[in-house]
Amino acid sequence: MVSENSRRIARNTVLLYLRTLFSQLIALYTSRKILEILGVEDYGIYNVVGGVVGMLTFLNGSMAVATQRFLTFELGRGDLKAYNRVFSMSCLIHIALALMIVIAAETIGLWFLNSYLNIPGERMTAANWVYQFSILSVFVGIIQTPYMASLTAHEHMNIYAYVGMGESVSRLVVVFLLLVINYDHLIVYALLCLIIQLISASIYRMYAVRKFDECRFKQLWNKSLFQSMLSFTGWNLFGTIAWILKDQGTNILMNIFGGAAINAARGVSYQVSNAVQNLVSGFSTAVNPQLTKNYAAGDRSGFHRLMMTSSKISFFLLLLIALPVMIEISYLLNLWLVEVPAYSVIFTQLILVEALINTYGGPMITGLMAMGNIKWYQVVVGSAMLLNLPISYVLLRTGHSIVTPLVVSIFVITLSLMLRLLFCRHQLGLSVRLYVSTVVVPTLGVAIISGIAPFAIHQSLTFGFFRLLAVGGVSLVSVSFFTYVLGLNSSERQLVRVGISKLLCKFR
Structure with missing residues (x-):
């Protein structure tokens, strides 16, 4: 069984790596052309407007984690009837949640967009169109969550590989369409991105329904299951809000103090960082279901061993690509882009440092979520994450560099990581000394020496x-x-x- 699980993780990792490699090679070209076609200002508007909608999806982030955890847990126990109950309840909950977020986006979010964001007056109409398309995109993503969670729980990563490649080719087509369509490029780009998501979501849904009988929706209402999922979601919600405020809140904060051009630089930096991280994220995606299943099956020894090994391998895989990128980022950006936004180099380097630190936390989060008792974990770690925004605001307000929020974020992420490790010791029985000697010391040693x-x-x-x-x-x-x-x-x-x-x- 262990051997088969290892082979499955390796196979899924390779599939996801090939998918991401193909996607990122195309993305290197499409992102460059999109920035060239839209211009720095419109590219920044697209990023910050999408960030406003993203902030409103905080509840879905918590609910998605709960859905993934409950589905994978039942699959680990081998109870397909319970799996179908969780799936059907998740569909109902996500439909209601999607409607709630649309209402919030069309009221509070719309008011914030038109009242507080630093967007030139002549581009407000285009920004509002982008906002509406972003709302529809979020709606589709939310109601799709149970189906995506089912594919991950069943570890059918091949569908991600095929659809992901199709999305990449579609985005390449979008670039050529923008070159020939004689209309506002920002509006057209947002609309075409929405269409791509609609098509991808339809494919994922049809695959899940046809492949797994337990993914067929049934009209039911299970009060105890609803309360259990709601309790898990409620405690996870605090941590989700904290993460969104740290990420999208910082994006908006940098817009207020630096304008759309700074958002363009941050957008470019995250494009590079995401490209690097996505190349190695296949391993995490492949190993996370096994972590939850090991916990559900009561295999504590294998659970601890897999948690530490996956933390270490995730770090090394990211370091393999991130190291040369951080060193040569100035040349890479000049090779990639026609116009490199100011601060892009330092932004990218800092974001990649944070990403390397974050590789330790991924398996810990999965392990703690599998355990289910997340109340104090979310309260304590979420509170630490919330420090990023007020500290950054005070420092920017007192005249510090626009780079400051990203530096603060690194310190906050490190603090959060130490707190997670303490919770893993207390709730999962993981030895801190063993983790430090087995994971932290060798990874940092390799990073420095190499x-x-x-x-x-x-x-x-x-x-x-x-x-x-x-x-x-x-x-x-x-x-x-x-x-x-x-x-x-x-x-x-x-x-x-x-x-x-x-x-x-x-x-x-």
């Missing part, structure tokens, strides 16, 4: 494509070598050797 040679090459060579290749090649070798020698234990190195041997045998 960065020496690439940085030295960066400093010694002149700006250009040859330096990019040299830094990238040395980073790949350095991170891989020190990960194997210093980052992995003996059993993990044995698994790597076996995996490489099997791969080589296929080519003989």
Whole structure:
């Protein structure tokens, strides 16, 4: 069983990696052209307007986590009837939730958009159209949540791979359509993105319904199940609000103090960061259902082992790509974009540092959610996350650099990570000392040592494509070598050797 689970994780990781690699290669071109076609100002407007709608989806974020947890838990127990009850209840709840968010978006959100955001007067009409399309997009995403959660719970990652590639090709088509359509490009872009999401959502839904009988909606109302899911969602809600305020709240704060051009720089930085993170996120997506199923099955030893191993591997996978990107980001942005927004370089570097720290927290969050008793965890960690916005506001208000909120965010994320580790010790029985010695020490050691040679090459060579290749090649070798020698234990190195041997045998 363990061997089969490991093979499933590896297979799903490869599928998601290939999907993301294909998508990001196309995204490198489409993002560049979109920024060129829309311009820095309109690109910033698109990001900040979408952020306003995103802030209103805080309840869906909590409900999505609850749905994923309850579905995967029942699948881990092997109770398909209970799974169908959870699925059907989730559909009803998400429909009601979607309607509530639309009402809030068309009242409070619309008022905020037109009263407080720093948007040029001549672009307010376009911004309002983008806002309406964003609301529809959010509505579709919310009612789609139970179906997406079911695909993840069943670990059918192949559908993500195929549909994701289709979405990438569709976004490439959008670029060419914008070049020939003689109308407001910002409005047209938002509309075409909505159409792509509608098509993707339809495909995911049809696949889930046809593939899994337990994903067929039934009209039922289970009061005890509703109360259980609502209780979980309620305590998770605080943490979700804190995360959204940290992320989208910071985006709006930077708009108020820096204008749409700063949002464009932050948007570009997140494009790069997301591209890097998405290349390695397939591993996390593949391993999370196994974490929940291990907990549901009562396999505590395997649960702890998988939590620590996945934290470590997630860090190394991200470091492999993030290190050369952080070192050569100035050249990469100039190679990628026609016009590089100010602050894009430092924004990207700081966001990638935060992303590396965040890799530790992902498996912890999944483990704590699987356990279900999240009341004090969310209150304490959520309160720590909330510190980001007021501290950033005070510092910006007193004249500090527009970069400050991202620096503050790194400190807040680190504090939150330490608090999560304490909760994992208290509620899941995870040894803090073992986690630090097994995960934190080797990962930080590899990150520091493997960065020496690439940085030295960066400093010694002149700006250009040859330096990019040299830094990238040395980073790949350095991170891989020190990960194997210093980052992995003996059993993990044995698994790597076996995996490489099997791969080589296929080519003989």
